[in-house]
Amino acid sequence: PDAASIAEAKERQMSLTKPPGSLGRLEEMAVFMAGWQRTARPAIARAQALVFAGNHGICAQGVNPFPQEVTVQMVANFEAGGAAINQICRVSGADLAVVALDLDRPTQDFTAGPAMTEAETLDAMRRGAEAVDKGAQVLILGEMGIGNSTIAAALACASFGGAPEEWVGRGTGSDEAGRALKAEVIGRGIALHGGASPLGTLAAFGGREQAAICGAIIEARALRIPVILDGFICTAAAAPLYKADPRFLDHCLVGHQSAEPGHRKLLAAMEQTAILDLGMALGEGSGAGLALGVLRAALECHNGMATFAEAGVSDA
Amino acid sequence: PDAASIAEAKERQMSLTKPPGSLGRLEEMAVFMAGWQRTARPAIARAQALVFAGNHGICAQGVNPFPQEVTVQMVANFEAGGAAINQICRVSGADLAVVALDLDRPTQDFTAGPAMTEAETLDAMRRGAEAVDKGAQVLILGEMGIGNSTIAAALACASFGGAPEEWVGRGTGSDEAGRALKAEVIGRGIALHGGASPLGTLAAFGGREQAAICGAIIEARALRIPVILDGFICTAAAAPLYKADPRFLDHCLVGHQSAEPGHRKLLAAMEQTAILDLGMALGEGSGAGLALGVLRAALECHNGMATFAEAGVSDA
Known part of the structure; x- marks a missing residue:
């Protein structure tokens, strides 16, 4: 800056x-x-919202009550204009693009081995970078992927330590038993992949949308485009980047303090304070899109x- | 409802x-x-923002470092489109109207007697009611008046008890000594007017803009127009109404949790949770105007x- x-x-x-x-x-x-x-x-003539979608092998462990087909169904809903993020982008004036990342080919189950190879991880990062509109003045980042609140908690836990239970929430539709299962699954993942490098952590737990978010953040950093990260899952996707070097995230704000309990802890670890706190836990970039409205008002003032x-x- | x-x-x-x-x-x-x-x-075709302005006899006690001329100067600034609320209303799509209430005739110093007579209080309430656009689907309320953070703390203290110190913040530009002076002044006011009825409390401490806010709230209630109150001063203006009957405020939301420390306590007493918390302490309806953007997004979704x-x- x-x-x-x-x-x-x-x-x-x-x-x-x-x-x-x-x-x-x-x-x-x-x-x-x-x-x-x-x-x-400063002014915002063009705002871009990017939603990355991926599927996750960890769903084999039963961490999410929704079937993985919902990811592709929701991508179709984004494309048809029927999701929350479509309405929010219309209100706050952002051009929405959705990038579906090999939904028919989920990552691997991280309790059995790495979710992605290093090559797959770098490829997803590159696809995230390529999706960035070079003419935008601000970039909203969001994600969709059944099972990815487990990925988020695993990335946070692997990056910042602590017990899995401290990072795990109910995600979408899990009950207390589901939450305990998620913590147990993450514990097995940490036992297998703990101590990996930042890139190794991203590969170990996945997924493609998390790697794409990291790629988009780095691309935006090079282009000096400020980024608004969404909630828990989007912030956690950037945790390995923060661990690699906090300065990768100098151009990032966080849009919304998620209702997921791990987000508060994660924001503290990453020296961020969310702009909004509206009890939301949806993802899709919804909290970042709402925060864009506040940013626009800030610039108008x-x-x-x-x-x-x-x-x-x-x-x- | x-x-x-x-x-x-x-x-x-x-x-x-x-x-x-x-x-x-x-x-x-x-x-x-x-x-x-x-x-x-539900939908919002027309949103109105009303900013009421008044001057206060309590300024004779030195509770505010700004001269009272600033109130009329800021009203001119609202009318010329140069204030924060003008920009915020443009972004969130509200029609702004400013109502200056006898700025050349401040209320009386409440440490010497009632700030207003009952007739003056009712007249200001009526002027507030008359300013409401009957065709609006939502009403943003705000205020401007040099010295009125002292009025706000006095109304809150008189309505909900506790020591003046618990309700007093720095307002606009006061230091710690200024804050102590405000608490002392309010203590003298409470000693003189404590135990008054809700309408008596409003008359005792004033001011005209506070009474106008109460009048606008009641008018909007009758018209079933939802209201977004702004921050500390606007919420405190409605405290006597809440004491008279909490149901007067059933149609009210609060836009922004003020940086003024008394606001959190006041919101708890009035069973409200602010929509936003952005560290602002400006008034003018700025927090309520920003919250309108969130409300619009909620309805779009x-x-x-x-x-x-x-x-x-x-x-x-």
């Missing part, structure tokens, strides 16, 4: 007709955008407000 | 292509709107999403 643009944007915030700091997070977001866009007056001098308002 | 529409809206939420409950607060907001609009498919049957997605 550009220090001069950040300084100029901060100075502008201090001159606008409001008590300094009274727009809270909105001020921070405007300054953040200024740094990445290298202008004191930053660019559209009068200064004390312009408005003839007495400064304290 | 209409029970049949609520039941039908809840049933629709259960049929949409998402795990039940996974849209959290968005689902609750859609169902809430259904009840007040008496239809299972409610009305625009496909059902499991429509999308051919397997239900668990």
Whole structure:
């Protein structure tokens, strides 16, 4: 990020007709955008939302009550405009693209071996990177994949330690027994793959959509496009990147504090504070898409407000 | 609210292509709107934002570092389109109207006597009611008035008890000494006016914008127009109404959890949970205006999403 643009944007915030700091997070977001866009007056002409979808071999362990066919069915629903993320992108003005990653070829069961080979992992990362719109000013990331709340908890646990139980929630439709099963399955995975490198961890637990999210984050970093990560699963997908180097995520915000209990712990570990906390646990980029509305308001205030001098308002 | 529409809206939420409950607060907001609009498919064609402005005799006690002229200057800024609320209303699609209430004639200093007579209080309430757009589907309420964070803390303290210190924050630009002064001033006011009826409390502490907010809330209740209250000062304005009868506020949501420390305590006392928590402390309806964006997204999801049957997605 550009220090001069950040300084100029901060100075502008201090001159606008409001008590300094009274727009809270909105001020921070405007300054953040200024740094990445290298202008004191950042704007969003084009916003992209990318939803990556994948299937997971871990479903063989019975960690999710929904059949894996739901992943492809939901991708069709995204394409037909019927999902929550379609409505949210319309409201917040983002162009939605859905990338289905070999849904007919799930990753391997991570309790038996690595979910993906290193080549498969890098290929999924590359596909994530290629999906990024180089002309976008902000990128919303989301995911869909039956069973992937187990993948998320495993990635978080492998990256930041602690017992699997601390990272596992009910995901989509699991009861307490389902939650215990997920923790037990993750424990077996950690026993098998614990101590792997960041890339090794991503390959070990999968899945393709998690690797694609990592690839898109790195591509956006190179293009200086700020990213809004969604909730628990999307943040956990980026955990191996954070472990590799926290600076990979310098351009990332987190849109929504998930109702999944592991998310709070994960955000603390990754030095992030979510923008929204609306009790949601859907994924699809829904929380990030809603946060885009807040980001747009932050930039409208930053660019559209009068200064004390312009408005003839007495400064304290 | 209409029970049949609520039941039908809840049933629709259960049929949409998402795990039940996974849209959290968005689902609750859609169902809430259904009840007040008496239809299972609520929509917002017209949103109104009302900002009431007033001046306060309590400023004679030095509770605010800004001069009272700032109130009229900020009203001019609202009218010229230069304030935060102007930008936020543009983004979230609300028609903004500003009602300046006798700014050249501040209320009386409440440490010496009642801020307003009963007649003045009722007149300000009536002016608030008259400002409500009868054709709006949602009403955003906000305020502006130098010194009114002291009024807010006094109304909260008088309505719900506790020590003044528990209700007092720094407001706009006060330091720790300023905060202590505010608490001391409020203590003198409570000693003079404590134990008054709800209407008596509103008259005792003022101000006109607080009374106008109460009038607008009651008018909107009669018209079944849902209201989004802003932050600390706007919520505190409604505290006497809540004390008179909590049902006066059945149609109210709170947009933003203020950075003012008293707000959390006030929301608990009034059985409310704010929609957003972005560290803001500005007023003007800014937090309520941002929350309107979330409400719009909630209704878009409610009305625009496909059902499991429509999308051919397997239900668990």
